[in-house]
Amino acid sequence: MSDPKPTCFIIMPISTPGAYHERYKQDKDHFKHVLDCLLIPAVEEAGFEAIPPIAEGAEHIHAKIISTLTDCDLVLCDMSILNANVFFELGVRTALDKPVALIADSETAGSPPGVPFDVSNINFHTYNPSLTAWETKDEIPALVNHIEKCVKSSDSRNTLWKYYGVTQKGMLNPEDATVSNKLDLILTENTNLRSDISALQRRMNLASHESSLSRKEEKKRLAKILNVDDPDNAEIYLNNRLFHVEIADTIVPMLLTDLLDLAEADKKNIVFSKAGSGIVRLVDQDPLSPKTVTTKTTTTQPPDHTKFSSSRDPE
Template sequence: MARNSKSTEQNGESTPKAPRKCGIVMPISACDSCTEQHWSEVKAIISDAVESVGFTANLVSDADDVGIIQKRIIQNLYDNPIVVCDVSAKNPNVMFELGMRLAFDKPTIIVKDDETTYSFDTSPIEHLEYPRDLRFAKIVEFKKNLGAKIAATVKQSETDPNYITFLKHFGKFAVANLETTEVSKEDFIIEELRELRRAIGRRDSIAEREYQRMMERDMLERKSLAGANSSRKRKLSALIENRVMEALSAHHPKDNAVAIAELDVEVVRKIMNDPELRSLVDNPAEVEEMVHKTIRAFVG
């Protein structure tokens, strides 16, 4: 048993190092006529190139633990020894994260598809290009070039004292640093819960404001509809009154119930056959009632 429990060091073997991470910044949802599936395929292509030179590929938004995604993105942008950024379609989030990485003045490789134009601020940096239609032969060449670029960039940044980053082309700058503080597991969990509560509170506040705006819009629409309905009824009432007056002047039914009923039917029929009046009618029963009341008001 003792012989089988010897450590790898005693056997002259060393524990292999875990591969270092290469951060990926890229679009992940549909944009610029490219579907979510398209970006998933692009991610797989970049990951293949990254892993071919011994790195582990991960989106900067990915992490093993649960936490606030914005904090995770910034931490990964700062910590990853190399980052590949796909600026295809010029996604705003991607451009913002690229700006942060360049502000940290750390090794960055920019790629783009052949349908995306260069941005003025980052055009001095070399861009590796791939076909948007992901043609096989071109993609094979792109993966080879990207893998070689990753390996060369990391090696140069770590071994060459004359390695020049993006910012150093323009002068001397005080590069931003992220302060890290050691905290206990309990303090970390409490702080994450507080941050989560603040985030939920902000969302609740936004939801409450949106609900208030929705209620205000609903109230305005109700008032508008009520006003339009009132105006419609006034116009319909005036036109019915005119039709009743015309019918009374021709028939004079007085108190004869049968004659009044016949007049009711005649006026309603004329109204329903009149395009102008019919456009004001929501409910035929409403017209019958209005005609009936108007005739009774005049006949007595």
């Protein structure tokens, strides 16, 4: 039976933030593709068992990450986009005085602010993030060479420690964690969770309030165009937010907000082909049009189109 392969834990950005989609050609799963197409193949070709980033599934994700950072033979650290979680994990690994192979894509290394000064003076490998087939063909062997060099030069130690002559290193001793320590952690996590829930509730309340204000504003705009005194009289027309506008013998679908903008811009009134329906026409405003609108029609002979009309109060 062959000896088990040494392990290499890959720490890197797990997701691709929206701010970087343009940089990576709108690839929302860019770093997943980097992991699958470049990092794992290179790690395995270098003779290691690849351990991908831990994103979910662990009972306590932080404990699992710390344990893996402690136990693995090598960490491959991708510093691309300067992800805070990645640098935290790099710090833990460094404190343990264990070997790390540093890499970053050329977009991060070549764009301000670049790789932080603290680690930029350590040998790190730059790769092309395009992931095209012809580029990957060359990138994988280059990364394999970098990993092998890091392992050979590290002598099972962390490069930063060797360069700066640090001698005291961190130790992971789970047995030292008392019941009281664990309860404190649980209480802290519970407090953070309650804080997050409260913040979410506040955001939901604010969004609901803003939505209510927006709806009131739409009712006022619609009432103004329909010459309705009471905005609540326009409520029924807000229930059907997609209207069909008769324009030159053509029916054009239009959202309520766009319809209101068009009517205001052209100084038109909205006339419904059928009261309460979503089929409307735009007609010229009548400066003497009444301020109260009714929607009654005759029952004996209904007209083809019901217009909003009323009589003015006698003076």
